[in-house]
Amino acid sequence: MDQSKEQRILNSVSYNAVKGDPESVLNCIDKYCGQYEWAMNVGDEKGIILDKTVEEADPTVALEMGTYCGYSAIRIARLLKPNARLLSIEFNPEFIPIAKEIIEIAGLSEKVTIIEGHSQDIIPQLKKKYEVETLDFVFLDHWKERYAPDTILLEECGLLRKGSILLADNIVYPGAPEFIKYIRSNSRYECTSYPTFLEYMKVEDAMEKAVYMG
Ligand SMILES: O=C(NC/C=C/[C@H]1O[C@@H](Sc2ccncc2)[C@H](O)[C@@H]1O)c1cc([N+](=O)[O-])cc(O)c1O
Numbered sequence: 554m555d556q557s558k559e560q561r562i563l564n565s566v567s568y569n570a571v572k573g574d575p576e577s578v579l580n581c582i583d584k585y586c587g588q589y590e591w592a593m594n595v596g597d598e599k600g601i602i603l604d605k606t607v608e609e610a611d612p613t614v615a616l617e618m619g620t621y622c623g624y625s626a627i628r629i630a631r632l633l634k635p636n637a638r639l640l641s642i643e644f645n646p647e648f649i650p651i652a653k654e655i656i657e658i659a660g661l662s663e664k665v666t667i668i669e670g671h672s673q674d675i676i677p678q679l680k681k682k683y684e685v686e687t688l689d690f691v692f693l694d695h696w697k698e699r700y701a702p703d704t705i706l707l708e709e710c711g712l713l714r715k716g717s718i719l720l721a722d723n724i725v726y727p728g729a730p731e732f733i734k735y736i737r738s739n740s741r742y743e744c745t746s747y748p749t750f751l752e753y754m755k756v757e758d759a760m761e762k763a764v765y766m767g
């Protein structure tokens with residue numbers, strides 16, 4: 554059985570990246586996906602918006618939905634202060650070992666916990682099973698039709714506090730219209746749109762930041 558694209562991305566990282574150097578892992582993935590095989594990593598352009606938002610949030614506990622190959626988990630985790638942690642939810646069992654290996658090569662395994670499952674099943678477990686009080690930062694990059702219901706679920710589970718920062722990828726392409734409708738019409742969120750481009754493509758995209766006001 555020939556290898557998956559995600560396995561080929563791991564091969565490239567394993568062969569080319571400097572062990573323990575997150576930047577070199579990110580550069581390797583961006584080079585591979587920019588030159589050989591497109592993949593749905595947030596990428597180097599939108600990655601800068603992600604970096605800036607993580608720095609603004611300076612989270613102690615961060616959540617990501619949609620681990621995929623671990624690219625954004627590395628972007629987030631490399632900026633976390635000591636003792637801060639990232640929980641990343643992924644349901645596709647094929648991606649999980651690949652993401653774990655890529656995060657390990659980046660030297661960030663201590664900071665990242667990949668949780669296998671669907672966001673709607675895991676979110677209600679975060680407080681008791683994963684000892685989360687509230688989330689300081691949330692990156693939404695999973696199924697676009699889950700952005701709105703999962704945001705509502707985070708509220709209902711008491712996981713957001715005054716100042717929690719949400720950042721959503723792909724607001725323009727593929728698009729998350731229900732999420733935009735929900736978040737921008739809800740006075741409890743202060744929203745900011747960041748027009749940008751789709752990873753590795755000259756296609757317009759945008760990211761949306763939403764600060765929960767409690
Ligand atoms: O479809 C996109 N993303 C969906 C991402 C899905 C990721 O999250 C889980 S689904 C899940 C994880 C957790 N809980 C429930 C479901 C999948 O296994 C994948 O790892 C996408 C598509 C494009 N594009 O150009 O087509 C560009 C992007 O940046 C994208 O993010």
Ligand SMILES: [Mg+2]
Binds near residue numbers: 594595
């Ligand atoms: Mg995305």
